[in-house]
Amino acid sequence: MEAAINHGLIQIDDHSQIKSITNVSGGDINQAFQVITDKRTYFIKGNHGVSSDFFRKEVQGLTLMRETNTVGVPEVFYYDQPTDHEDGVLIMEWVEGVNSPQTLSHLGRDLAHMHLHTSEHYGFHEDTYVGTLTQPNDLYSNWLTYYREKRLVTQFTYAIERGRMPKQRREHMEKLLDRLEKWIEPHPRASLLHGDLWSGNWLAGPDGKGYLIDPSISYGDHAFELAFTELFGGFSTSFYDAYQEVFPLPANYEDVKPLYQLYYLLIHLNIFGETYGGSVDQIVNRYGS
Known part of the structure; x- marks a missing residue:
């Protein structure tokens, strides 16, 4: 998975040093990571056991919601196609905040x-x-x-x-x-x-x-x-x-x-x-x- 993460970061022109890759909760289907580089912090999903269009369809949904300018939706930086033998990744912004009373x-x-x-x-x-x-x-x-x-x-x-x-x-x-x-x-x-x-x-x-x-x-x-x-x-x-x-x-x-x-x-x-x-x-x- 680390190779797929590195490949994805290169596709978005983040050639900076990776400071940490940490496993985080990401559901039952994908592996999920917080990846911190010298440039920024990312949320990255990875998988090789799903259909090749799996991440594309997730990005399509995120894009449609984001285009309404209503709810908060993470920005997507990159995705590629998983295969049976090679990991695909979906790279998004890392969203973190405080759950306020409102x-x-x-x-x-x-x-x-x-x-x-x-x-x-x-x-x-x-x-x-x-x-x-x-x-x-x-x-x-x-x-x-x-x-x-x-x-x-x-x-x-x-x-x-x-x-x-x-x-x-x-x-x-x-x-x-x-x-x-x-x-x-x-x-x-x-x-x-x-x-x-x-x-x-x-x-x-x-x-x-x-x-x-x-x-x-x-x-x-x-x-x-x-x-x-x-x-x-x-x-x-x-x-x-x-x-x-x-x-x-x-x-x-x-x-x-x-x-x-x-x-x-x-x-x-x-x-x-x-x-x-x-x-x-x-x-x-x-x-x-």
Whole structure:
């Protein structure tokens, strides 16, 4: 990995001495490092066991969010393509700051402003990744159809292939999919969504500003994004209050929230196994029995 880091730094004309390379937390997929040179401090991810476009698609998502001039997003300096045998790297600015009492309320407000940036279509023009799974995409004129076919059905199919859909769970899931129009609106605003927004994918930067990292970008119902932020905690009441001052959630949000959380629970079921089966069952039993 050190050779790949050196190569990447040369590509951005940082020929200065490397003072330190320190392993840091970077998720389950990539190796991650704080790299300090005489010129500056970097956050560098590395991997050789992922698709060649893995870092390109992450950079694409970061760029789209950054271009809204709303939320904090790390600056990207360089990325290359991993292969089966050679490491690829993604080089970004090192973001460090203080999590002030106002950080989460500001992040809520900034996220709402990002969600006000919209598209004419739902989904995305190319496939992305969510964790280690490929997330098939396409552009749709109907959010209900996109969410059913490209999100829920995709993960449902993965679960069947992995043997994680016992008979009753599968039957309830099929009924839920047939009834989805009772709760999901077909034409909400097509907001720019981070797509994987849990507490591990934001951090406090300079002056306490919130920064978003590791996107799985798409366009869709902003309630879908907010539902995931509630699934595993990590966001304060002030975050949601500030968000709703800018972009209120729909009146039926509490009814639709479990259906949006179901997508992420299916992902966790597919990646981590039956630990998440009970949570999936609670939702499919409620909406599909």
